[in-house]
Amino acid sequence: MAASFVTAVAGPRLSIAATRTLALLLILSGWEVFAYLGPGDGRVMPHIWDIAHALASLMMNFSTYRHILVTGAEVLCAMAAGASAALLLLLLAARTPTLIGALSVLFYWLAPTPKIIFFPIALGAFGVDMGSKIAIGALSVFFPVALSLFAAMRQIKPIYMDVGRSFGLSGLQMFSKIYAPCLWGAALTGLRLGAGLGVIGVLLAETKLSNRGLGFLAVQYYSAFRIQDLCAVLIVSFALAAMVNAAISYIESRRRRAS
């Protein structure tokens, strides 16, 4: 009934863009009310225009783009490394359903551990620069991708694999003709979930030790209590996460069209 009511009010008279704009205005209004009523005269909860001004200053500063590039590169490398590790482990375990089941359980249990704890180990192994941040990001991406892939692997009908073996397919052929078509969707779902965790992992690692990146900027602004600048950096970080999500959606839609 609620859905019918909403549909009756919202569309077809309202376009999607208009609905989104309305929702955005409601959110911004709520924020502004909170900022107005909140403590600190707009210093603790900055006003929208202060955040907008800070965002404009941030984007007009040339060095910001260097920070964005660094974080972006770290996130992409983390996603590639994390997803590749999950896929490799899956392929190694592919022939043993019990192993797949056992690893799925283990990954679920281990997924909520705070990966940032392992940052000193990453520092020792990969150094102070981008490597350690990519390592933490990859660790964060690994678990959701692995969980998705392993769950999808268990859904593949055994008959498919029997047919592949009876045709004498090599390991590579089994992967490309049997596993890959079944696992693509799960891989993308896992990447979509892992992207956010990967961004968080990279940003948190940058707050721990760095001299560049969006996480580094965020902690500098927060330490100086420049909350509007912090919000501006967070908006850029969210935009980065959105771009990664959009890229995954694009790949997904291309795959659907191809199949």
Next chain:
Amino acid sequence: MGSNRADLFFAFGIGAICLAALELAARASLVSPLLVASPSDVVESIPLLLDEGIVSRFAETFGETFAATAVACLVGLPSGWLLARSGHLDRSFRTWVAVIASAPLILLYPIFLVAFGRSSGTIIAIGAVSATPPIILNVRDGFSNIPRVFLEVGHTFRLSQIQVLTKVMIPAAIPTIVTGVRLGIVFALVNVVAVEYVINFGGVGAMVGEMAERYEIGAMYGAILAIVLASAMFYALTERIERWLRPS
């Protein structure tokens, strides 16, 4: 997707093998004791952990995660249902929900600190906000992907709308919804522990940070194992709930 006893048995087996390998590596000085604790060090740190209140801290983290997931379900279940029922709302907001699921919400913790103070409220709020998107998306998928033939059978049997909902739609959507809730729990627990660690307040996450600062590395990994235990308990809980909802 459910696990069976064989999966659990082999999971423990693999875990035991890894722990044994770690113990051997530590004794052979292949890993630094300042970075990685051997299993025997973790066992030796149990009295310290008990002294530092790990049981109550565990209960606190577990409770915060449970509360965060409950709030996420209260918001996520009807929201997902709305998206499934209204094409317009689905087309307008599904992408937003997916983006929020990828967003580093934990970095908004200063804003939550203002609203809820340095308290469990902040931790539960961030956990709930993080857990809600996967629940919304999976509820939406669960109700949107019900095979038409199920609904047609329901209409053929002249079931009322309520009966179609309770006897056809919900049972068909349960597996996907439970997957969403399971994912929500993972997101909630990850964020609850992370926020506890970052703001150094609360349950086991804060304890991990405290033990790390005091270089009680065995106790730090002991606290991490407590997080793993919490995850395992939630996993078992969701399995039970799924079996109760779908006895077949």
Next chain:
Amino acid sequence: MIKSPILFLAASLFAAAYSPAGAADKLILAVSQKGQWDTSMPALGVEKGFFKEEGIEVELFYTNGTAETQQAVLSGSVDIGVAVGFLGLLPAYAKGAPVRVIASEWTGANDFFWYVKADSPIKDMRDATHKTIGFSTNGSSSNLVLLELLKQTGVKAQPVPTGGTAATMTQVLSGQIDIGWSQAPLGLQDVAAGKLRIVARGSDVKSVAEQTTRVTISTAERLATKREVMKRFMRAYQRTLDWAYSGPAAADSFAAAIKVSPALMRATVEQHYPKSAMRLDEVRGLEQTMRQAVELKRLAAPLKQDQIAELIRIIHGK
């Protein structure tokens, strides 16, 4: 016969021209908390070229706190950690970490202060009875200084861990805590503008005035292999300090970087960061630090003399 000496000489000259000894030595530093006056010295030294003049190329990385700096040094990924909490270092050393203190970084507590909102009824510490008063985390230097402050004033306030300075400011402004702690210069602009009021200062606490709370560290292995480079580093560091306190230029430059008024920053340096607190050559107040470490369960027992001699290896001026 004649060609050999010429060939040998040519080869020697060639080797000398491309010898690595002629290239700058590199040091990677992890510095705690960018944005504080004392921790800005390495960056200032780089900017002024003091390290370059000593033939050292310095690469700076910043951490969120002293624990992270310590971890970075112990992981072997950086050469030197600047502004590491001395109290937090002791458990690592006691558990066998090969950490060495190569210089003192900060002595005393002049940089700390406690503040309230301007409209608060609390005028000074005498009004703080039964009020909540913040410090960073358990066992931190702000925790120690606060406990000494309360002991000295005899005030029965309620210490509450509030996290970092920014998180504390949030809690004070939103009324979640009565008295917040901060580290200069954060909050001083609001004090000057009349929005906040200082009720206590770290400089009021006599018992910690001569206690070294932050140090510069390295590992035993790096100290052994790069001792000479580190000596030159510390020499340049001292030159940086001397220059920073020789006139207002450094304070003005720092003020521009953190977006506060030059006048405020000059006053901050004068009141909160006296040069004597930044001496490099001695770790002071060891007995008190050991006592506090045992009280806060950082150490099971005070370090013995030989352990202290192994841990503290000041190389400044030697």
